[in-house]
Structure formats: structure tokens, C-alpha cells
Amino acid sequence: MSSTLIVNARLVNEGCEFDGDLRIEGGRIAEIGTGLRVRGNEAVVDANGRRLLPGMIDDQVHFREPGLEYKADIATESAAAVAGGLTTFMDMPNTSPPTLDSAALEDKYRRAHGRAWGNYGFYLGASNDNLEAIRRLDPRKAPGIKVFMGASTGNMLVDNPQVLDAIFRDAPTPIITHCEDTPMIDAELARYKAKYGDDIPVACHPDIRSREACKKSTELAISLARRHGTRLHVLHISTADELALFDAGPIEGKRITAETCIHFLRFDRSDYERLGNLIKCNPAIKDASDREALVAALASDVIDVLATDHAPHTLEEKAKPYLQAPSGLPLVQYALVAALELVHEGKLTTAQVVQKFAHAPAQLFNVKNRGFLREGYAADLVLVDNTPMTVQTDDILSKCGWSPFDGMTFHSRIASTWVNGVLAWDGRQLLGDAMGQRLEFDR
Template sequence: MPSTLIVNARLVNEGREFDGDLRFEDGRIAQIGTGLSARANESVIDAGGRRLLPGMIDDQVHFREPGMEYKADIATESAAAVAGGLTSFMDMPNTNPPTLDAEALENKYRRAEGRAWGNYGFYMGASNDNLAAIQSLDPLAAPGIKVFMGASTGNMLVDNPEILDSIFRDAPTPIITHCEDTPMIDAELARYKAKYGDDIPAACHPDIRSREACMKSTQLALSLARKHDTRLHVLHISTADELALFEKGPLIRADGSRKRITAETCIHFLRFDRADYARLGNLIKCNPAIKDASDREALIQALTDDVIDVLATDHAPHTLEEKARLYTGAPSGLPLVQYALVAALELVHEGRLTTSQVVQKFAHAPAQLFDVKGRGFLREGYAADLVLIDDTPFTVQREDVLSKCGWSPFEGTTFRSRIASTWVNGELAWDGRQLVGQPRGERLAFDR
């Protein structure tokens, strides 16, 4: 295949923004420089000064396959992801059946082959009765082990203290945790049901799934990680309160060492707050809950201050029919991958973050944290997972949503940037208007 040369780009990588050119061939970045000359038969793209980023790596998605394909699957959701500039994803284990052993894990990899538009990794899940499977997990087979330390579905709530301690002691990969205290949530839900029945106002969700429940569970996870020196990544931080628990500073320190305990927040916590329940109701019901405007402001500042290390989506689609149910029957989660990067870039337009910071939190840091091999950076020899940004406004319309669920919480929102092109492994996958070619995603490799 002929090589491709992108000229006159504004490259954003490793804390720098600079004008330059980038050549890729055979799926890899071959050359980065200035004034690069086109070769014979080479495809040349004039970026016209637009920003060129490494493809984003989303370390938290729920693509619902196997078992819930009526609302999402690997093919549809990865298509939405590449349309949004997300070229790699790590999918959660709470499927049906759940991913609790090596056989279930490899089944998901087989399902993704030839169908995933982006590069893919799948987490092993934890339960009260799969400790042996966790202890025997090949560390090259999964990005990490997901532990639900809060309410979840099926057999994936780990509430046995001895098992939990053993998982933190023996995990051969990083542990990622959902931290909410289930007994506290159950008690609050019972109190609100006594008052409202099943028709609880959606605005009560952050009080039922309270900041206190988040704080208690996060403190437990951190205490176990410190006891066993576990590599722990706490997902979807939603409160200002929890931020004081985490170390401030870069993921990779000046001496080359890496934080052992890291934190993540999600795009919906940066764009919505309690006031939005009046407009969107159960559409923004998610776990943990979207909380107050003061929490949103604190989370944005924590990204700037390097208290929060990673930005992700927690993409979790449900049908509109499901979301239209009364509160107690409406599932938690919302579809986000298609518009997450442009929503993050809106914070750049607002002067709250820089493009370099978005790239650090959404591409570099996930690659570093999970030891992803050869992705997440604009570096010669790395995979040509690339995103070209066009600063032309557009308004999100329902008919443009690619997720199988067919809706977005951002409908009607006007963003000031759009995804002009996405390349996955050197192949154009999104041309700014539609998907191009065939799914070219590859299994993520881990350099451990």
C-alpha cells in the first residue's frame, strides 16, 4: 500500500503543539518532521494548519456484547467510537455471561476480530468465586482486572472481604475499580422509595448514590492497594470529596517512576451537573451519579492539576424505551463515545484545558497506565492511529448517532470542533461524514 503524507499539520503530542508533517506506511508512523517531500505515488493530505492528534484510547466502555446486542454490540459501538476520534477501547466484563475466566475473555476477542473498527482490549472481571481465574490470568491477555466494589449486575459485586483482599494481593495486572458502597445506596434507595414509590425524581439520583457512598468505597480500595502495593486505577471519580485521596503530579514522575494509584473521570461529569436532570431526567442517570456544579468544576481543575490522570467515557448505551421507564426500572448509563472528544475539546475552547492536556489524559495516560504497546502517541514506529480536528461548528442531531441505541445526551448541543478524519492502523476509517472501508481494529498488545 502506498504511504500517506500529511503536511501542514499542527501536531499535538507529549505536551507540545508544533507545526509539522507526518508520514505513515504499512500501518505505522514512518516519519515526523518539517518540510517533508512527497514520494512518487504517495497520497498527500494538506491539513491546512488543523490539529493532528494521536487516536484517543478509551479505557472504559460497555459495548454490551455478548448478551445485550439488542442495544449495542462491538461493531456498532466501535464504529461510533472511530467517528468520534477514539481509535482504541477497553471493554468491561459485565456482559452476559460475564467475563470471569480465560475462556470468556478469549470469546470476546474472537467476537471483535474483523468486526471492531477500533483496536480492542477486554478486562477480566472479578467475583466472589473466581479468585483462581484471576490468579492464573496471563497479564498479556487483558488490560486489567475490573472489581465492582459497588452495586452491579449479576455475579460481579465483590463484597467478601477476604476475597477482596486476596484479589488486591494477587492481581497480575492493574486493578480497576468501581467504587460505591452498596449498603449505603440500598438504605437511601429504600428511604426514597418509601416517599415516592417507583417514580423517584431523577434529580434524587445523586442523593441515592451519594458522595458518601463513593468516598467510603474509594477509601477502602485505596487502603487495600496501599496494603499490597497494588497498581490501582479508580474509575469515574464524580465528587470533589474524593480528590483529596489522590496524589497530585504527573502519571510518570521526573525520576521515571509511575504512580501506583491513579484516578479517572468521565466526560459526562465535565459537561453535566445536577441542574441537567430537570431537562434530561433518566437519560443522564448513571453510576456513579452526575452530581453538583461544584463537583464538575473541581473535576476540571483536578485534570489541570494532575490529580486526575485519565479521561474516559464509561460509554454504556441503553434503549430509549428502557430510559423512559420509571426511575427504579430505568437502567443507568449513557452513550458517549461519538462525541466525547469534541466535548473535551469544548473545554479547550472555553479556556479550561489545553489540547495537550486533553491528549495527555485521553491518549497518552491510558497507554502508559495499561502498558499499551506502540499506541497513544505520535512517535515514529508507533501505530498510525490518528485524528484530524476541524474547528468548524456542528450541532448534534439524533439521525447522526451511530450507536445502536440511536440517541445521545448531547442532542441539540453545538460543538466548536468536529472530527475531520480518523485513521486506524494507517487506514482511513472516518472521513468526517461517514465510515470508510472495513473494520481494521487490532487486538491491543501490552508491553509488560
């Protein structure tokens, strides 16, 4: 494998920005310094002062395979991710069939081999009846165990109190949770059906899947984690109300961590009128005040991780009435540039975006040798160009063919993405073959 020298870069890593060079050899970061000299016939990339970041790690995606490949698959969605600077993904278990045992888990790894453009890990899911599979899980074979503490796809709502308690007690990996209280949601939905019949406006979605339902379920998850000393990560925080449940401070040493998603930072209730079901997701996008509180919580280290919850559906599905339209948005291709808008707006620094989108997930899930610009680490790299870019339908790589950001102009674009030391995206197109590798967890 040939070497590459990136010169004149603005490196962003571990809270610092500095000018320097970086050498790639054998798929690894071989050297970081200043004034590095070209060796032999190695390729040279002049960054011209552009920012060089570690590849982003998205710990929450739904790539829909197996069972729903008509709307997305591992190959198409990982290609979109790499084009967006996301070099590692962790995929959710609510596929068809769901990933509820070791055989289903290994089937996903087999599917990803040779087809995933980014590096990959797959969660084991929890249900009311797979406690023994959870107990037997080798912690080196999955980033974590996903517990749906709210309505979900398939047989994955864990609502048996005894089973839930045992999962939190016995889980051999971090537990990640979707927290919404299903009885509260069902009661609100019945109330809105009584008022509107089957013609419920999509703008009611954040009231049906309410902030109270989020907070109640999150409180339950945290109480279970504290009782058993569980390593708990609460996904997609969508409300200001939940923030007081989490501690501020660096992720190191925390047993309970929080995450939010890019769509909660770029959209709010006012966008339902324009985008309708295109931004229908669970938990729901809520108020502008929630959006601002979530951004502030990222800056103050109350929220530890930023992710996408990439969950594509076809436009035909999204065009159905509210009650039939599925929840979820395709986000991986433009998540990083959307996050960097917060830098341009003065709300976060680039180093904070890198911390939340690369360093923290690597630390949380004990990902081996990824997520940082460090010598000896995998050369998963992203070069960011501060020139405007407008999202256009023809450029979308996700199989569903649409984006909630369509027509929006961002101040940054992804100039290059390297995966395991190989240039996979040159700012215009994918190059070569899918080079993603199975994640290793240092546990």
C-alpha cells in the same frame, strides 16, 4: 499498504504543539518532520493547519456484547467511537455471560476480530468466586482486572472481604475499580422509597447514590492497594470529596491513579430536569461544584485519565420510571469534541486533553506502540477541525440511536480518523472495512 503524507498539520503530542508533517507507511508512523517531500504516488492530505492528535484511547466502555446486542454490539459501538476520534477501546466484563474466565475473555477477542473498527482490549472481571481465574490470568492478555466494589450487573459485586483482599494481593495486572458502597446506597434508596413510593424523581439519583457512598468505597480500595502495593486505577470519579485521596503529579511512577468521565464534565444536577433518565448513570452526575472541581483536578494532574464509560440503553428502557430505568449513557461518538469544549472555554489545553485521553491510558496499561505521535508507533490519528458541529439524531452511529448531547453545538468536529494507518472516517462516513487490532500489552 500504500503510504500517506499529512502536511501542514498542527501536531499535538507529549505536552507540545508544533507545525509539521507526518508520513504513514505500513500502518505505522514512519516519519515526523517539517517540509517532508512526497514520495512517488503516495497520497497527500493537506491538514491546512488543523490539529493532528494521536487517536484517543478509551479505557472504559460497555459495548454490551455478548448477551445484550439488541442495544449495542462491538461493531456498531466501535464505529461510533472511530467517528468520534477514539481509535482504541477497552471493554468492561459485565456482559451476559460475564467475562470471569479465560474462555469468556478469548470469546470476546474472537468476536472483535474483523468487526471492531478500533483497536480492542477486554478486561477480566472479578467476582466472589473466581479468584483462581484471576491468579492464572496472563497479564499480556487483558488490560486489567475489573472489580465492582458496588452493585453491578450479574454476579460481579465483590463484597467478601477475604476475597477482595486476596484479589488486591494477587492480581497480575492493574486493578480497576467501580467504587460505590452498596449498603449505603441501599439504605438511602429505602429512605426515598418510604418518602416517594415507586415514584422517585430522577433528580434524587445523586442523593441516593451519594457522594458519601463514593468516598467510603474509594477509601477502601486505596487502603487495600496501599497494603499490598497494588497498581490501582479508580474509575469515574464523580465528586470533589474524593479528590483529596489522590496525589497530584505526572502519571509516571504513580501506583494509584484516578479517572473521570466526560459526562461529569459537561452535565450537573441542574440537567436532570431537562434530560431525566437520559443522564442517569452510576456513579451519579452530581453538583456543578463537583463538575468544576473535576475539571480543575484534570488540569492539576490529580486526575490522570479521561474516559467515557460509554453504556448505551434503548430509549424505551430509559423512558421507564426511575426505579426501572437502567443507568448509563452512549458517549463515544462525541466525547472528544465535548472534551475539546474545555479548551475553547480556557479550562484545559489541547495537550492536556491528549495527555488524559491518549498518553495516560497507554502508559497506565502498558499499551504497546500506541497513544503517541512517535515514529514507529501505530498510525492511529485524528484530525480535528475547528468548525462548529451540531449533534443530530440522524448522525448517531451507536445502535441505541440517541445521545445526551443531541441538539448541542460543539466548536470542533472530527475531520478524519486513521486506524492502523488506514483512513476509517472522513468526517462524513466510515470508509472501507473494520481495521481494529487486538491490543498488545508490553508487560
